[in-house]
Amino acid sequence: MPDTATLDALDRQILALYQRDTRVPSEQIGAQVGLSAAAVQRRLKRLRETGVIVAETAVLDCRQLGLGVTAIVEVDLHDESARAMRAFRDTVLARAEVQQCYGVTGPVDYVLVVIVPDLAAYEAFCEACLLHDANVRGYTTQIVLEAALRGGPLAIPKG
Template identity: 35%
Template structure:
């Protein structure tokens, strides 16, 4: 299903759910002016078509002991599929890594990593990333202030 195949009701449902995934079909029906059964069918279709890929609770990172956000760029030692796979496997196993992106340009990857403190960041870089056979170079930046952080799409 493409963006063009969803109508205004679907967009409204998606928008409401990305703000509060706990909304019931009754809640949705009141806000979008459809019956609860219509909202239920639409939500189920949006899930089945993959427009809704899941539901989750957004946890308070700082209150749970991870006040530091770190942006780490990584350059691989060699550029071949096997080395990229080894690095992807490493990243997939690391719960500190919140987001990871393969890039074009000077750096190969950029990682968003959360840590409880500077020592944990140092340990992560020096004991996990740098010793890995796929990694050649790492640059780290500590986020001073988060200006915007969202999971919402501009529907």
């Protein structure tokens, strides 16, 4: 995988535009960065092959899909060995409700972003994944009232 030093200014400009909307035609991106459509396509292909572009996905509206509750869950584990943490991570990553999972420093071990239809579905998730896991010391939940920004574009560092 390339480090940021191997990305030139054109790569960075292309990525800044492309991550906002992958449906923008290469011709339009090329016009903004001063390249032909073919050159933009070659660079995008290289960025995919080298792992800079990991995936190209659709951003969906949770509420329109009936997913009205987003919970941020901080989880504290008893056993913080690599094996135990991997087992916990594998368990929660197998659940479709878990949209993000971060191993973190500080007073807790993991922070999860869980998206479910309603509070009853969140309770069912907790029952299945957290309450009966002997390694879970405790967890706290914040229910999101406003999703002011969900997965916005990255600020790409200058080269």
